[in-house]
Amino acid sequence: MQDIVGDDGVVSHPTELSVYDCDGYTLEKSAPDIVVLPRSTGEVAAVLKLLRREGVPFVPRGTGTGLSGGCLPLGAPVMVSLTRMNRILDLDPVNRRAVVQSGVINAWVSREARPHGLHFVPDPSSQMACSIGGNVAENSGGPHTLKYGVTTNHVLGVTLVLPDGEVVRLGGMTEDAPGYDLLGVTVGSEGTFGVVTEAVLKLHPLPQACKTLLAVFDSVADGSAAVSAIIAGGIVPAALEMLDHMIIQAVEDAFHFGFPRNAGAVLIAELDGLEAGLERAAGRVRNVCEANGATEIRVARDDREREALWKCRKRAFGALGRLAPNFCCQDGVVPPNRLPEIMERIAAIGKAHDLRIGNVFHAGDGNIHPILLYDERDRDETERVVAAGREILRECVRLGGSPTGEHGIGVEKVALMPLIFTPDDLRTMEEVRAVFDPDDCCNPNKIFPSAERQVEVRAPRRQAAM
């Protein structure tokens, strides 16, 4: 390996390896035997060829912010980390495209594009830390993907190194590449098709203007009813995010933005587009919120206030460290008009399991993120967290939704797959997987229930604050 990636490209010391023993999902851990850090597509190909020759399975890793254990090594002794492939290779403002290596951090792309009046739309809350390769693998979303679409809608092509070391280009610089849309299945394949080394991204013009409202409600149920009425009214805000009482308090304690500490819920509604029509659209949102019991509505006065508000939203998870030693962030989806119902169910499930559950989520597309607080030293509580999480996701499915909107199945949700897919559905997906990875050596034991679990789960440790 050192011959391929250089002496500084291999990590094998146990203390250094422990950094790689989990991602943002910390209920399970397992360190790789070695981590390899290639610097180019050619090096990735050489690494995978060597691994294939030796018959060694591997797992790709971006920056490890995943929330479903996607890069947890399970029967994969070698980890291929993309963090040294972090260059933006080309930015073409006229054609609105960027070509980047997969280890590039999400926020860097928008930072580079901004002087040209452009940005990369998908903006996960982790955007200061997560990699484009991880976004592609998970088909990540973010607050502003409500109006503009998630990662899959903004990727035109990728360079993929197949598990046997062959390099293929899927999609490309132009739209409508002839042939099957292999790019479309690769996005969201959770690192099971090979290693993505480069991506061609679509850039989008920055909106001419934004209007950001903060609506205060007595309860999450009221706020949810407002969300559902906004969507049903045909208004598509750029973002529609909700924070419940527990999260508001934690965020306020941490960042002192000026949230009403006693509110049951706040809804952040952002409208964007051309200056002229915005006022009226904002008026409509305001009316809907008021009709659904908003007790107060504030409007961000300027860009600084708006940015401060988004910073609070995006760093909400980080603020939770104050509430409990550990938390588990769940990720489910319901049709937006079922939001009031799922919120009631979450509260009831929390009560039944004697757990504290907060909610901070992408309300506009029904993508909920219940956050279950716990202390890992308390075995019983930890088990209740796992049980309650499953129950919530089952409820999402029962209401016509999905057990994951953006974090992926990973290791965490494998057992839930049969809830939504038949054995034939799953067999078909596995057959497609085998086209890319016939030997099952790339990120094995993920996504599919047929995967044999081969890992011993160590006691989790304290959640690293983001």
Place this chain on the structure above:
Amino acid sequence: MSRTSLIEPVPAWDGFDDDLRLSRVAAGTPADCARFTIDGIQPERVLFPDSAEQVCRILQIASVRGVALVPAGFGAHLGLGGSLLRPFAVLSLAAINALVDHQPANMTVTAQAGMRVAELQDAVAQSGQWLPVEPPLPEATSVGGMISADLNGPSRFSQGTVRDLLIGITVARADGTIVKSGGRVVKNVAGYDLAKLYCGALGTLGVIVEATFKLRALPAAVTVARIPCSDMLEARELLERIRTAPLEPRLIELLTPVPTAGSDCVIVVGFSGSEEDVANQQETLRALVHGKMIEERAGKAAAAALAELRDANVRGEALLKLKASLLPTGLPAFVSALEDASAEHGLTMAVQAHAGNGIVRVHVRRPEAEATHRSAGTLVEELRAGAAALGGVLIVEQAAPDIKPELDIWGGEIEALPLMRRIKNALDPKRVLSPGRFVGGI
């Protein structure tokens, strides 16, 4: 050509008919066969199953009897793709056409594959919504056909394409099992996004029986403005000004005849949104073209103009209909390449480009004097080389039956073709579905 073509099965039509009768599948008349003629060749049979179960039965029977099946809706877009390699039966989904589930509050709709796109639009319009995809001839295009042929119109510039709006799919696999992926919520990453695979696959991987889409609110106002330009140079300069202006166009099209000399080309810019939004943008556009004559249409007239743009690619006879995918900036250079080819081959052409997307449609008119086969083939290769020089690709979307067999429809160098063959092999190992229509003879 693929090796498997040497061992193609000999279809047992009698046994096929017997099996179908037992399964009570409705068979079409000779007139139906004529209606579904592909590249001048009539299907041996046309079948109209009335349920997903019947579709599965037909697939199983076809696979046992060695019959090739072409999944279809109403037959409006069957000229796309390569010529079929063997005699075939058409499996029309026309009778599987129900609206399954429209959830206005969640802005999603689920429809069976045989539903006409126009009917789907009418149904959701009652709740003030639309599926923002514009396949040509929506009244003759099925939902399944729209997906399979990846049929998109000018508004793809702002609304995205079929793949962006498709959130769930149910498919009958070639082995006769029903499988699905995705679901009915707008955000969902559970399992692989297999719906993408069937999008644009021309029915070579499975028979789509049902699909779920995201919807959007119908805009209150729509306008279309036509801006004549005296030449491509002016057109290019104008496109650049529109690109950098504070506008959010719904579509930006460029239309030009080739040769361009002495005739106008036209840029068409459409806006939709609230009355206020649209009026403001029209105003900005007018200022942008300072004093140039522009024809503006609103309301019904705008809708008619949009329909014309949408349908243009399937209307009108042509020797060849080509599609190039380029970077948007490659457009002027590509039009010059067309000029050169037109002069050299003595052919006239019509160009319609989705200028913001870099998608260019070229209709090559049949010359007065009969062109030789060789000249059509060389023309395609020359233009393909022209597109390639600009980093793009070119495919033949339609060719007159007398010249089609001589043409390379998809172009020789398809990225990742071996992977695509393996996908086909995994999902349709007996090559029952539309053999030969897809890239590399898949």
